[in-house]
Amino acid sequence: MDCKLLRCLFVISTANLSLLFAQDQFPSWEEKHSDEPFIYLVMERTVELNSDWSTRETIHMVAKIQKESAQSLGEIPIEYDEEFQKVKEIKAFIITPEGKKLRYKSLQSLTPYAGEPLYSSNRIKVITMPNVVPGSIIDWEATIITQKPIIKDAFWDLFEFSIDAPVKTLRYKLIIPRDTPIQIKSHNIDVIPQIKEEGDKIIYVWQRDFVDKFEPEEFMPPWDEFIGYVEISTIRSWEDIANWYWGLVNKNLKISPAMKEKVKELVKNKNKLRDKIQAVINYIRDNFRYVSMSFGYNNYEPHPSDEVFDNKYGDCKDQVLLCMAMLKEAGITAYPALFCSENKGNPREKLPAPSHFDHVILGIESNGKMYYTDILEKGYRFDEISLNLEGGYVYVVNDKGGFFYQIPILDELTYMTYRNSTIHIKKDGSAVIEVTSLWPKDLSIYMRENWKNMTEKQRQEVLESLDETYTSGGKMLERKWENMDSSYKQIKSYIKYERPGWAEVAGDFITFSPCGGAYERRNIFVKEERKYPIMSASNSLSKETWIYYVPEGFEIVHCPEGIHLKNKLAEFSRTYKVEDSKIIAVEIMRYKRVRLPAEYYKEMKNFYNKLAILTRQKVILKRKGVP
Template sequence: MKIKCPKLIVLFPLFLFSGCVPSSHLHRSYFQEQPLGKQSVLVQTSDAGAIYLLDKVTRIVRSDSSSELIVHQIIKINRESGKKFAEVQIPYNQTFQKVKIDFARTITREGKIIKLKRNAIHTVTPASLAPYAALYSSLKVKTVSMPAVELGSIIEYQYRILQKKSLMKNHFWDDFYFQSEEPLVVSKYILVLPKSRTFKKLEKEINSPEITEKGGQRSYSWEKRDSAGLIREPEMPPLKQVLPLLLISSVKDWEEVASWYYTLAKEQMVADEPLKQEVFRLIKGKKTEREKIRAIYNYCSSNIRYVGLEIGINGYQPHQASEVFHLKYGDCKDKATLLITMLGVAGIRSYPVLINSEHQIDASLPSPSQFNHCIVAVPDEEKYLYLDTTAEICSFGDLPAEDQNRDVLIVKEGKAILVKTPLYRAQDNLCTRKIEINLKEDGTISAKVGVATSGFFNLAYRSSFRYLRTIEQKKFLSEDLNRVCPGAVLAEFKISDLTNLDQPVEENYSFSVENYAMRMGNKLLIKPALIEAVRSTALVAEEKRNYPILFQRCWEKFENVLINLPDGWEAETLPEALLLRHPFGEFEASYQKTEEGILYQRKFRISQPEISILDYQEFKNFYKKIAYQDRKEIILTKTPK
């Protein structure tokens, strides 16, 4: 199964015509595969929205490096949620792909075959790419509305993609996943190639292939049966990291990949005169190399719009740097190439970095398909400074969490360097909130809040507010406050310049809430965890997990809350302080009487980006203790006059 993930365009073009195959052939094809479903316990017991009776892909590689991909799928619709499969959207690149349909139809519960009509097929340019047609006009989507899809009906189609030549001369690669969120009765991948061709493979949770030979060809067939649908868990790793999979590649080593990509990218690193003049303007007056890098990085991040295409979708060759500079937009490899070119004009060396922003690669299998993103590395003494200009809200020196702690391939002038990107420490991703609360006898509070950010939180706050008008920013904050403090009325609001990537985001605001503290006779009960608190334990609701908890980043939140009491009131009972320390994180809550009233301090740190299954029970107890502590109240009493 080809997995469709965020920002990923799966190259499964589909071109369907009514009556392209005689109905007798269609009928025979269906009933040849139908026994698979009848024999499966999954079909009889599953309550999934749909079931794949057959998910079969055949890859044929020819001696001239051209290839053919044949896809055959049979899907049974069980529930209303399964009807989504009636709307087929298949992105493809018309530059190097040609598509032929073998057959496609819907089979009703009564066994009636309904052919697809021509007017149910449309070829469109994705709406998100329409403004960028100058660079990405070859990317299309074939939309198909399958007919007469009802509960109990079956969708079946087979199509083939003919590719004229390999993207990397004399080489091929592919991947296939043997599980999905829907149950799979039969999942099958077949590789057919000349006997003389060799390849490397990575098999995860699947059996070795059945190998057959015929004439001058050798076939490898992998099959997995009766795979239950995957059940998602909160904050679980991406599907590609947990599913049974097959990776194949004929590439010999990473040096081949690096040399190939360098050849593709090098010829596009062209700086015309306007580009050079812009670089000279940016670095004018900058004394150090780091200042120059920062200025050029900020320009590429803020002034060149990012088009969200994964590397490989629009081929692997970036567009010419000068073209991207003038059009002011590009995908990841385009923006990386422009940054490298501009740094080169400034006399600064830098290199493309191929990375997978969703999951770790497997270094034992060299293949371009293991990467979906491209960033930049600048030599920094014995290490590298990594720059990702696709994150338009990421300050210089920071790195998006998706790029951290990843095995990457630095393409250093055609040479391969496999390294791991840094994992930023918890204290590098810090959110500090200072709150002063004035409490009235009726339980009403007025609060002044100041927020300072760094790292991930700087990026997150910038992302939340940057593209909103001032009135929308206030509305967004007001709604956010009311989620944690029902009835909150926002008074003042100020936020730092969000377009200045050199200035970490700071936020200041004030608000009031009636009856926040509960009055009980001559006592008041108030929760000091006003904004930051664990209000839901859904993350640890299950007794056990099948997958790790993936935070992707380490972080720390610190909250300092000063509660000014009304005249004549004092703290009768303060909650006991709590200190929790584990390898994966820390929590500390303290309560202290002061001359003004009460000082509450809360620190919550996650020190590991992933919580393993083995550590889940310990983390669950840790998380539930925090939630319980955050609910605790301070009891105030009115002193006699």
């Protein structure tokens, strides 16, 4: 045989062996993600903007079911507004593990807000798939026709490239008229679109293949810094957004005679401006039912405020507009403030589009200052910043073009909590315990609202449950709650109870774990590696004090040493002080709002490991006179 031919065959065979070896060493994309509940083989959206500003959006999804927990994907919801949208060209089938191709089982058109006339045009089409079992593949496609834009002669869109499941092919296709002035901005991705012209259209295609799923971590900075997405907008400026939404406000802000009478009643005998404001807000909070509607593409325009007043229900933007109308009647100026959490990123740094916001709160002008309050959040005065609002971004809509604002971060003392306990230990290990607590603000609101709506029987059952939890078969001697009837204050409680077997008794020795015992290792900072920076979103401070009274005839033979753990994000301390026949223990836990690099992860992990180990302490008491 020719030597050249032999050498050629050798090279080819070696290359084939190398390829086979590489295939054995490097699993396929499907194999790499075989342990996920499901994977997307295809995820694509095609959006075509027409010259009359109507749009045609086609969604195509192909998902492979790999575990039973993903069977819920067999119910496919498609939301739309029948007043100006239509869902067409629905195609859906499933390929069974045996290779059979089955059509969808049913297609329903549901009214999610039946019995609520304000939202009667909202619809959901639900595609139900058969045989959704591990190994099956769901393939569906649907087209949504939007006949008119929300904002006249305007279009915006956003497509994410960071998904909560692995995606083999992720594609976004945009088709626009050639002469459309459009802005495009990419965030956290380096995908360059393919651009081509076809007749009077320009076609953009963004595509990424073999995309790993986005997995957030605890104590993480705003996701917006890490999620890849591209945004599109034809809106020239944020001022155009303000002018559009202010027009909706003027169109729908209506004050009926009944509203005027109610406002007159609410502000009667209230001389201070802040009391008038709070009276109107409390009336809406206490008397209007919230209907959950996303502040999304179909749901930007608030309903007329007089209709909301008569119906006694509405979503966030409806109730904000109602409050604006009633405050206006009382001579107080207020504005709608489009809101998004800090996690969604600063909208000022994005293209103008209302879709950056998912909520509407109220901005109130009082004595030259602006205050921001969520009409839906009970338990807060209008001049207090709630835990859910801190750090969030607002775009205040007014008749001057609007403005941005970031809600301040609260300091650690704003909603500080504390608990003071005295424990009188008895010789048999039982104890009489007194505990005074200042509850967290959010827990105070939750308890107060639930308590208000309970029957007497339910209240009694709650108290019995709490008594048993504390006393473990002992006896509740006294119980007092303060601020249960207050609208805004944190609840303060006092309990006194007897508990048998509180401490361990072994002959002449009594032992117990101080300060509530050891901290269990929390399920945070437990992985080996960290991908993203570390950030605490808020400041917090809690303080607890325990005073332990040693029973007569006993002495303290061992008291734990103090603990002090501190890093740039968290601080924990326990101190002990022995005074005659008592031990005073003080524990402080503090978190600071700070941002740290991922390399600091081991420091945080070490903090929680030490916390679990060092708090496994015991106090030992011994009967006097015993060697």
